[in-house]
Amino acid sequence: MNERLIQILSDALGIAPDALGNDPSMDTIAAWDSVAHLNIVMSIEQEFSVQFSPDELMELRSASALADALRKHNAA
Amino acid sequence: MPHDFFSHATTPAGYLRAAREVAAHPEWFPIRRGVALLSSFSANFLIPYLTVEAAKRNLGLNITHPGFNQIEAELLAPTSATWRSQPELFLILLLPFDATSTTFVERLRALCQGIRAKSTAPIVISNFFNTPDALAGLANPLAASRERAAIEEANRALTQLHNEFAGLSVFDLAASVETHGHRTMFDTKLEFYARIPFSAQGQQFLGAALARHVRAIFSPPAKCAVLDLDNTLWGGVLGEDGPGGIKLGEDFPGNIFKAFQRHLLALRESGVLLALASKNNEEEVRAVFLQHPDMVLRWEHFSATRINWQHKSVSLREIAAELNLGADSLVFLDDNPAEREEVRRNAPEVRVLDLPADPLAYESALTACDWFDRLDFSQDDSVRADQYQAQNTRTQAQHAAPSLDAYLENLAMVATVGFIDAETLSRASQLIAKTNQFNLTTRRHSAPEIEALVQSGFGLWLRLQDRFGDNGLTALAIAVPEKDALWRIDTFLLSCRIIGRSAETALLHCVLREIAKRGGQTVLGEFIVTGRNSICADFYARHGFGAENETLWRLDLARSTVQFPPFIFLAQP
Numbered sequence: 001m002n003e004r005l006i007q008i009l010s011d012a013l014g015i016a017p018d019a020l021g022n023d024p025s026m027d028t029i030a031a032w033d034s035v036a037h038l039n040i041v042m043s044i045e046q047e048f049s050v051q052f053s054p055d056e057l058m059e060l061r062s063a064s065a066l067a068d069a070l071r072k073h074n075a076a
Numbered sequence: 077m078p079h080d081f082f083s084h085a086t087t088p089a090g091y092l093r094a095a096r097e098v099a100a101h102p103e104w105f106p107i108r109r110g111v112a113l114l115s116s117f118s119a120n121f122l123i124p125y126l127t128v129e130a131a132k133r134n135l136g137l138n139i140t141h142p143g144f145n146q147i148e149a150e151l152l153a154p155t156s157a158t159w160r161s162q163p164e165l166f167l168i169l170l171l172p173f174d175a176t177s178t179t180f181v182e183r184l185r186a187l188c189q190g191i192r193a194k195s196t197a198p199i200v201i202s203n204f205f206n207t208p209d210a211l212a213g214l215a216n217p218l219a220a221s222r223e224r225a226a227i228e229e230a231n232r233a234l235t236q237l238h239n240e241f242a243g244l245s246v247f248d249l250a251a252s253v254e255t256h257g258h259r260t261m262f263d264t265k266l267e268f269y270a271r272i273p274f275s276a277q278g279q280q281f282l283g284a285a286l287a288r289h290v291r292a293i294f295s296p297p298a299k300c301a302v303l304d305l306d307n308t309l310w311g312g313v314l315g316e317d318g319p320g321g322i323k324l325g326e327d328f329p330g331n332i333f334k335a336f337q338r339h340l341l342a343l344r345e346s347g348v349l350l351a352l353a354s355k356n357n358e359e360e361v362r363a364v365f366l367q368h369p370d371m372v373l374r375w376e377h378f379s380a381t382r383i384n385w386q387h388k389s390v391s392l393r394e395i396a397a398e399l400n401l402g403a404d405s406l407v408f409l410d411d412n413p414a415e416r417e418e419v420r421r422n423a424p425e426v427r428v429l430d431l432p433a434d435p436l437a438y439e440s441a442l443t444a445c446d447w448f449d450r451l452d453f454s455q456d457d458s459v460r461a462d463q464y465q466a467q468n469t470r471t472q473a474q475h476a477a478p479s480l481d482a483y484l485e486n487l488a489m490v491a492t493v494g495f496i497d498a499e500t501l502s503r504a505s506q507l508i509a510k511t512n513q514f515n516l517t518t519r520r521h522s523a524p525e526i527e528a529l530v531q532s533g534f535g536l537w538l539r540l541q542d543r544f545g546d547n548g549l550t551a552l553a554i555a556v557p558e559k560d561a562l563w564r565i566d567t568f569l570l571s572c573r574i575i576g577r578s579a580e581t582a583l584l585h586c587v588l589r590e591i592a593k594r595g596g597q598t599v600l601g602e603f604i605v606t607g608r609n610s611i612c613a614d615f616y617a618r619h620g621f622g623a624e625n626e627t628l629w630r631l632d633l634a635r636s637t638v639q640f641p642p643f644i645f646l647a648q649p
Contacts, residue, residue, distance in 0.1 A: 011089035014096055035120070042266070042276040043087035054269050 002067055008043045009063060012036050025062030037061075048075040077104045077131070085128050088121070088276050091283075095124035098131050105136025109294060112163035114151070116174050118144040121272055125283025126290075133291045133446065144271075151190045159194065165290065166191055166199045169249070171273060175204045175230035176223060184233070188241045196524030198243045198293050204230050205250040207258075242501060242523035245293070245451045252285045292449035296510050298427060299401055300349040300379070301340065301448075302392055304410035305356060309337060309373065310364075311435065314356055319363060325370045332435045337372035339439050344377055348448050349399065351380040353391040353408070358383035388415050389422035400572030402512055402608055407447050411435075484643040487542040489577065492647045493586045496535030496552065501526060503549045504537060507569060512608045514570035514580065516601070516615060521554075521567065529554050529566060534590060538583045540574050540644075550574045553587045561597035568601070568615075575611065578641035584619055585640045592633050601629040 009024060010017045013031045026032045032040075041057055044050070044066060050073045052060065060066045085094040098104060113119055113126070123139050130137045140161045142150045147168065150158040168187070174180065184201065191199055204227045234246050253261050256278070263275035274282055306313045310333045311323025323330040344350050350373070354361065361383050365375040375381075380398045382391035388410070396403045403425040410416055416428045432441050496504045505523040512518070521529065529535065533556035540547045550571035558564050565587065570580050591599055601616045604627055616629035620637050624630050640646060 008087060008089045011084070011087070011093035014093070038266075038270050038272075039088045039092055039121075043089035046087050046276050051265075054265060057265075057269060 002070065004047055005044065005063065005067060005070070008040060008047060012039045012043060020063070023062055023064045025065075027061070040066075044070070048073075050075045077101070082128065082132055088124075088279070091124040091128050091280070094131075095127040098127055098136070105131070108136035108138045109165060109290075110161055110163045111137050111139045111165045111167055111290070112150070112158045112161065113139050113141040113167045113169070114147045114158070115141070115169040116145055116147065117169070117171055117273055118271055119169060121279060122169075122283060122286075125279050126286050129283045129287035130290060133287055133295075135287070135291050135294060137290070147187060151187055154194070163195070164197050165293065166195075166197060167247075167286070167290070168199065168201045169247075170202055170204070172204050172207050172223065172227055176226045180226075180230055181233040181236075184237055185240070188237060188244065192241060192524065196243065196522055196528060198245065198522060199241065200245050200247050200289060200293070201234060201237070202247045202249040203234055205253040242505075242527055245289070247286065247289050249282070249285075252281055256281050288446050288449065289451070291446060292451050296512075297450040298348075298407045298447040299405040299510075300351055300395070300399060300407070301343060302351045302353050302395055302406050302408050302426075303340070304388075304412065304415065305352065305354040305361060305383075307411040307435070308409060308431070308438075309333060309340075314360055314364065319360070319368060322364070322368075324368065329435065330370065332438075334370055334372060336435070336438050339442065341372055341377065343442075343448065346448075347450075349379045350377055351382075351395045351399070351406075352378050353382045353388050353395065353410075355385055355388075356383050387418060387422065389419050389426075392419060392423050392426050400513065400575060405512075407445075409442075481643070484577065487544075487577070487643070489540060489542045489579075489644045490647050491579065491582050491644045492539040492541075493536055493583070494539075496526065496530050496537055496554070500537055500549060504535065504552055507549070507552055507571060508567065511569045511571060512606070513572050514575050514612045515606075515609050516568045516612055517566065517604045518606045518609060519567055526554070529556055532556050533563070533566075534594075535567075536583065536586055536590065538579060538586075540577065540579050547571075547574055551579055551583045553583055555587055555591055555599075557594070557596065558600070561595060562600065563591045563594075563596040563598070564600040565602065570612075578643060580612075580615065581619065581638065581641045582644050582646070585638050588631075588633060588636055588638055597633050599631045599633060600624075601631070602627050603629065 006017050006020065009020060013020075013024075013029060013036055015029070015031065021028065024032070026037065041052060041060070045052060048070055050070065052069065056069055060069050081097070082094060084090045111126075113123070119141055120143070123141060126139060127137055138161075140158060140163070142157055150156040153159075177183065188199060191197075206224055206227055231250070238244050238246055261274060261278035261281065263272075263278070266272045266275060303309060311329050312321055314322055324333050325331065326334070340350060362375065365371055380395040382394055384391065388408070392406055392408060393403060396406055403423055404427070407427045407429055408416065408419050409429050409431055411431050416430065419426055420428050427447055429441065429445055431438055494500070501523055505521070505526055508519070508521050508526065526535065533554065535552060535554040537549050538551040539549050540551070550573055552567070552569060553565060554567040555563050555565050568584070568587075570583075588599065601621050603613060603616060605613070617623070619631075620635070621629035621631045
């Protein structure tokens with residue numbers, strides 16, 4: 001998994017990178033609520049210079065989905 | 077706080093993490109200012125930015141935010157969470173749509189009255205920017221839109237409120253938007269998806285600008301910029317290139333230095349003192365000041381000069397002593413990193429500005445530096461720098477005069493004394509915020525607090541003129557009744573400009589007379605040690621007060637021997 005992505009998730013959720021688990025998602029991590037989600041998405045957009053569509057914003061609910069989307073945007 | 081603590085805070089997530097760390101380490105900021113953040117939009121997202129940007133400026137904040145559109149509910153309900161948090165600052169952020177309401181001014185006035193009914197804490201209100209919509213497309217710029225007109229009117233109303241309410245300042249949100257531009261500051265997707273009007277980048281800029289404003293409220297400004305000459309005020313080295321070889325003029329790169337000098341002159345006009353600390357031969361330097369046609373700064377603009385070959389840390393300490401300033405009131409500007417390092421090492425209280433290697437960036441580095449930031453601009457400031465010049469002439473008179481008495485007599489001093497009122501409040505609060513040395517209690521009362529104190533008792537100011545000029549309003553005292561015929565001198569201070577002129581005795585005499593007039597019989601004076609005010613440690617002892625304990629002094633008015641000093645003439649106001 002992309003290190004910068006993991007760092008963003010860790011910073012936004014307040015959970016150490018090792019403690020995030022295999023594929024952290026909104027369903028498995030209580031701290032990943034809608035406010036944290038917005039923070040994560042804004043951070044990824046800034047860090048990787050990408051713009052997600054509103055649809056993507058709603059669909060990208062896990063680390064793996066975010067990583068896939070970054071690849072799709074040729075950003076990682 | 078770890079040295080590289082803020083390097084991670086670049087993304088929203090990074091700021092969130094840094095803010096969490098600040099909260100988890102109470103020892104980083106033992107004092108934290110309570111800020112009530114009230115807004116017509118959800119500002120939760122701003123809290124980490126404001127917390128971290130304030131921490132970068134060495135300011136600890138505890139921010140509470142009740143959610144959007146809770147301004148009235150929070151301020152007008154006496155038991156709201158906002159009031160329970162006992163805020164030391166009210167920060168009200170509004171957006172252009174607020175300005176379009178026809179009852180906008182009445183609304184804000186009612187809010188300020190609601191705050192002032194219970195608190196004297198500073199109030200900050202953001203001003204209004206033109207929205208992209210109001211500026212967009214092919215619209216005729218001559219046909220002013222209703223929205224633009226409303227925004228202009230609302231901004232004028234803020235000026236009016238600033239005049240009506242003591243301790244109210246306006247945060248220049250419009251300047252942030254103008255500096256960074258709509259495209260950077262706003263994000264349509266965020267606005268519609270999450271009702272957040274600002275982009276991630278915009279939030280960061282806004283947090284930094286807000287923190288700078290808040291810092292200026294709580295931190296006293298630096299008072300003097302001490303400048304190097306070679307490669308700082310002109311290009312090249314005078315001792316090597318000669319007066320004709322230094323770069324200063326209308327063409328590149330001399331025009332950079334000329335513009336920088338203009339910028340420094342503007343800084344001086346805003347009330348900041350200038351001084352010189354340069355390793356050069358003084359005669360050669362004076363010749364440049366006298367003869368070089370492109371010098372914007374004149375020798376007379378400098379309140380103190382040290383042109384010699386000693387360590388700059390030594391020069392800086394001498395300059396501080398000459399100007400009666402603490403070394404922490406000085407900001408040192410020098411292109412040479414080695415000189416900056418020497419000063420950092422040997423005069424660590426002096427604030428050292430890291431001038432960039434490229435002179436083109438000098439001016440923006442100075443603008444970005446918040447050490448000179450000050451929100452309250454009063455009339456006295458613009459003449460301050462000139463007064464220090466007169467002070468220099470006075471110091472010379474002191475050297476020439478045979479005795480101190482003769483010197484004082486020779487000064488032909490005239491004092492005017494009056495009550496602190498609406499007109500003098502701004503200058504009074506400035507003196508209270510800035511005076512460090514001759515300040516007996518160093519209580520940093522805000523303007524509304526001063527108003528409250530002088531209402532329960534009285535406040536006196538003193539203006540001192542002499543044959544070299546007007547020193548301005550440079551001393552003040554506040555006395556309040558305690559019980560029965562007992563009065564307490566809450567505040568007593570003297571600007572360092574007039575120390576050693578017996579003006580303190582003049583003011584004390586007037587204070588005691590006024591207390592007696594109001595039926596007081598006993599007066600309590602306090603001396604609170606701060607580490608910087610030792611100059612007035614013997615003030616009450618000198619004037620016949622008896623020591624109660626380490627800080628409290630008592631005087632029975634019937635036995636007072638305080639006389640109006642012989643060398644000052646008291647003018648009728």
